[in-house]
Amino acid sequence: MASWPFYSGKNLGAWGEAGAITTNSEEINKKAKDLRDHGSDKKYYHDLIGHNYRMSEFQAAVLNVKMKYIEEWTEMRRSNAKKYYEHLKDIGQVITPVEMDGVRHIYHLYVIRAPNRDKLQDFLKENGIATGLHYPIHLHLTGAYSRLGYKKGDFPVAEKLADEILSLQMYPELSEEQTDYVCEKIK
Numbered sequence: 001m002a003s004w005p006f007y008s009g010k011n012l013g014a015w016g017e018a019g020a021i022t023t024n025s026e027e028i029n030k031k032a033k034d035l036r037d038h039g040s041d042k043k044y045y046h047d048l049i050g051h052n053y054r055m056s057e058f059q060a061a062v063l064n065v066k067m068k069y070i071e072e073w074t075e076m077r078r079s080n081a082k083k084y085y086e087h088l089k090d091i092g093q094v095i096t097p098v099e100m101d102g103v104r105h106i107y108h109l110y111v112i113r114a115p116n117r118d119k120l121q122d123f124l125k126e127n128g129i130a131t132g133l134h135y136p137i138h139l140h141l142t143g144a145y146s147r148l149g150y151k152k153g154d155f156p157v158a159e160k161l162a163d164e165i166l167s168l169q170m171y172p173e174l175s176e177e178q179t180d181y182v183c184e185k186i187k
Contacts (some may be wrong), residue, residue, distance in 0.1 A: 006055075006063055009109050012064050018059040021106050031046075032123035066110040073174060076172035077107040080179055084110055088181035094186060109134060110141070117166050120186065127185045 006018035023029050031048075034041050039050030081097070088096050096114035099105050114120045119133065121131050138159050140150035150158065168182060 001032075006059070010105055011074065012063065012066055013054075014059040015060060015062045018055045019053075020055070022033075047127050050103070066179065069082065073172040074106050077170060078105070080170060080172075080174045081105070081107045081110055083176065083179040084112075084183065088112065088186060091187060107170055110168045111165050112168060113161065113164040114166055115164060118165050121166055124182070124185055129182055129185060130169060134165070134167050136162055136165070 001021055001023040004022070005022045006012060006014040008016060009016060014170070021032050023032070034048050034050060034149065035050040036053035037050060039046045039048030041047070077100070085096050088094050093114055093116070097105065097107075097111060109132070121133075123129055138152070139145065140148065140155055140158070141152060169178065
């Protein structure tokens, strides 16, 4: 089974909430269909506690139009990522994403690591550059997992990474002037 989120901020995003799953299992397929329709495979007969996860026709129409452009948009993102990489690769305090041989990254986000991330983020904000902190909270320290009894220091690598990550602007229409400006300020 695979899931495909089409949240509006994704590379291929709908106008609102949307998503899909694919599977080659009849059992998983039936359960997913039941869960998406209030836990029912027959109107008013609910065998499971489900939700309303039916994607609207409007969302599907938006995605259908956007599919025509996804390869072009992906290549534009890849080009922007290459510009970032070329400008930032030799800065000792910045770790950039690396593409492995045989892998084609789509750059939904362009996330760098910087040991002084908070200071860098503040400086960039002062210079009109928006950044993001995607998943900055250590998962094992969130309320959802408090019952497991983990404490700060139990996952030092994950905690270090979460404290260093910073997402730079990334979208297909990002101009060379914009990437140059961001990199100039980071330097």
